[in-house]
Amino acid sequence: MARSESSREPDSAGFVLPLLLFGSFRAIIDELHAELARQGHRDLRPAHGFAMQAIGRSGTTASELGRRLGVSKQAAGKTVDRLEALGYVERIDDPADARRKRIRLTDRGVDVLRRSATIFERLRAQWAATLGEDRLRDLEADLRELQPHAHFPLDAGSWFGA
Template structure:
């Protein structure tokens, strides 16, 4: 049975959504009820050097105001803090806290387990082939982890 291009896009999105929803639910069951994908994208961006609201907004392709709201949520939850800037004593820079890094590591471990679950369902060779095909079609890194753009709208 042949599918349309739109069906392919929806299947790929469905696979992504299945993984993300499963990871979010498992994080919640481990006590991290408030984690959303945009929070992970933001913390990864901050850890990679986006240490201001302006820079975070650029990396997430959202407005500075949206970045500031995201930062406020992350700070409220204790996942991000501000610290002194070693280059400019008047400036504060964003830093991921140990709790924020713990959440990111926990999420990574959950995604590894979810990948193993998929391998158990279709076979490791089939999953490896799927991954190779996706790399061939979308490139080795089709989406930067710190540039979700349209995903960043979920600030919840």
């Protein structure tokens, strides 16, 4: 006998899925930042990680960074100002256009991304220990199938007015 809509369990209601996904995302990102703080990177925030990922190994301009993050050039510039003050990025002359500046990761920025990758591997192993490796691989495969983009958008902050 099928359940009616009104008798659906609260934990299977449609609005619960995004909350569970977001809560899990927050848990892993919060643990990452707690570990980075223990390793001496106390001033980093999740938005900084998104920005450094968007800058990438080859660098970018403030305009392009804004597009990648889904924020204005000015908002991207403020994030770059903060990351520059913390020593994670630097502005350099653009060899293709002397009027422009490029933003690139410093050795400290590359180091924190390497540390993050190592921490994420440890956190994934913890999830695998909790869920089982097969279940975690199935979850990852299912989430990839549901991912509507060929790439992972980095502009989550723009959803919340950041």
